[in-house]
Amino acid sequence: QPTPPPKPHAISTCPPTAPSDKLKILVVSGMFPAVVHGGGLRLFDILYALGEHHEVDMYSAYVEKLDRSSLEALRPRLGKIKLVTNEEFANEKRTRKDLQNWLEEIGKDDNYYDIVQVEYPHPIPLIPFLRPFGKRVGFTFMECVGKSMVIKIHDMIERNDLTEMATVIPNFWKYTLAEKFAMDNADFLIAVTDEDAAFLNKLSDAPVEIIPTCLSDHEIIEKVKECDVAVEKHTVVFLGYFGHFPNIDSVLWYLQNVHPSVLAQVPDYRFVVVGAGDTSQLQECARGDQSVSFTGRVDDIVPYLKKADVCVAPLITGAGIRGKLNQYAIAGRPIVSTTIGNKGLGYEHGKSVMIADDADAFARCVIKLLTDRGTNQALALAGKKHAEKHFTWSRHLERLEKIYRGTSI
DSSP, X not given: OOOOOSOGGGSOOOOOOOTTSOOEEEEEESSOOOTTSHHHHHHHHHHHHHHHHSEEEEEEEOOHHHHHHHHXXXXXXXXXXXXXXXXXXXXXXXXXXXXXXXXXXXTOOTTOEEEEEEESSTTGGGHHHHGGGEEEEEEEESSOHHHHHHHHHHHHHHHTOOTTHHHHHHHHHHHHHHHHHHHHHOSEEEESSHHHHHHHTTTOOOOOEEOOOOBOIIIIIHHHHHOOOOOOTTEEEXXXXXXXXXXXXXXXXXXXXXHHXXXXXXXXXXXXXXXXXXXXXXXXXXXXXXXXXXXXXXXXXXXXXXXXXXXXXXXXXXXXXXXXXXXXXXTTOOEEEOTGGGTTTOOOBTTTBEEOOSHHHHHHXXXXXXXXXXXXXXXXXXXXXXXXHHOBHHHHHHHHHHHHHTOOO
16 A cells, blocks of 8 residues: 555645535546446436536446446536556556546646545555545545445354355455545545444544435436336345345345245245346355246346335345335335345334344245235335435435535534
């Protein structure tokens, strides 16, 4: 890691621009803001909105197969864009040189940007390097990975299965040190839940702002309004991106511990796993079970949500905010979740969600919602109202702009 400069939050920074001014923003992202996964969709929504009123340039990792359609949708809202492969981005020395050359080429000299916004852990070591190009440099903890690793370690200990410990412990140190480095070297910090912020404040006393992950107008809300797909009775849906290990952990847990009980009580029940990424381990677990299916990547998740009788979030590891619950809720679907799945969201057990952490209890909740139409519909209605009230982007984007300008309280 580079030698850190003095803590920026402990020294004076450039005065914030006036609220009426157009902000000049550079986004440096270790993953492309693609709509195929929750973090990418969050960043997509933010950039799509900011790009309407501000000058936004972006340097990002990019995977053509996954990210092309999102790039086409974002391009009209952004200014200059430089895309590199994941392998190129992972080479810090190469990335520094490439960034320097690109910024010089497009005429963005020292202190040109009002804000340099860093996203995902990969570019954290670049924060001191990026400082000369912007008046303020910020970092988003899309998920507090150190906390996520702690949760995974606790889960392995509880299950008395330490086979992954040799991988998880080094990752815990790697990401915790990176997150501490971000806290010590960025001018402002953004987390997505109070729980993540509380964990981070055990690493540093730097203030952490909260901007939750909200519902996408572009990809979710408008499509829900237009979609008239009917519910398919006794269909349970899980939505996730399977390049993210907590989603794999959760579906494995569900298949091994919950699914057999539900199938025994509701013989025509079907479990549909929706989302891009490597599901080979999950498919092997479900081999020969005709009640389980995997869609892979889909162009539009909304029809799959709308046809679900019940949606599930059986998350047992991971941190951050679980955008899938909001997506389930706004589509008008009742939800069964673990406590981890509901972190930072505030859905209320028995009113707007069913929450269960024990496999047997989780199965009973799923069966209840599959067989009791009144409870199913009441829970769905309350969940949708909660999502509409708390997780639309308008007021949270206003707060984000205040953070950028240094005027938030």
